[in-house]
Amino acid sequence: MTGANVDGSASGVEAEPTEGLLLDVMLGKLSTYLRMCGYDATYALDRGVEGDDDLLALAVTEGRTLVTRDESLAARAAAGLRIESTDVHEQLRELRAAGYDLSLSDRPRYCGACNAPLERVSWAESTPEYAPDPGAERVWRCRDCGQHFWRGATGGTSPRRSKPSERHYFEVGHRRLR
Template identity: 65%
Template sequence: MADDQSRRTPADAPLLLDVMLGKLATYLRMCGYDAAYALDRGIEADDALADLADSEGRLLVTRDSELASRAGGLLIKSLDVTDQLHELANAGFALELSDPARCAECNAALVAVAAGAETPEYAPDTDEFRVWRCPDCGQHFWKGSHWESVEETLSEL
């Protein structure tokens, strides 16, 4: 990895998560992290992951100890996502929810939907809830019951 990447703190590093960490990527995105996921990029091979992390200046987060060592990445040992979150918290990651900032599906930066604007049938009325939209995949997000469940999980870390 380049020298500037090795000096980054978890709080400011864009991330690349390997194929074993898809659920963790969703949690990190909900916490506002730029958390690219290998399968979203169609990449599974270790060398390709290491090269992508290096070329995009991302911290590689992986469950593969050899890959973490070789690529200067962060090794996650746990299988359970709550335990993985504990590992990240212990590594200095701030794991708190704020307003939605990243798409949980594709990692793009979200944009606020104006009050009174139409939303898809699955999304709430913008006069009742703040709603955000992903400009890349079109998904809509709001702080609903899933948000509360994630907030509860994070509060127990």
């Protein structure tokens, strides 16, 4: 169930995208990236959970690996992974080194905004004006918040983002992913 030991060193076990993760309040941006890689990545603040004991209880109840920057919290977790960096790209490198597969999914499974399951939009369905025609390219819709996702035109970049470091594999609706 783990991809790394609590200290962040590689355990030799590659984490599966089906593994549930719980990211603490310091890792909200990272949760979006993990969702686009196919991980069920719950962000603590999306669930209204902030306290350490509440985080630990939720991780156990839902069978999730707790991902945190807090060393003592990671040590207390039944399954915990400590991330050291404050930079999301360095955080992704740490996860990759710990055995997590960060390949971008051809078929996204979770909404980058709210983590709810995505469903493929049928070619016959209409989409909002900002989304492409599902007859021309694959489009997914969040079952909860209704956002639409599709593969970026240049193999993973969104022209609405000014910095390459903020680019995502899938474009999303009319608002920027956080």
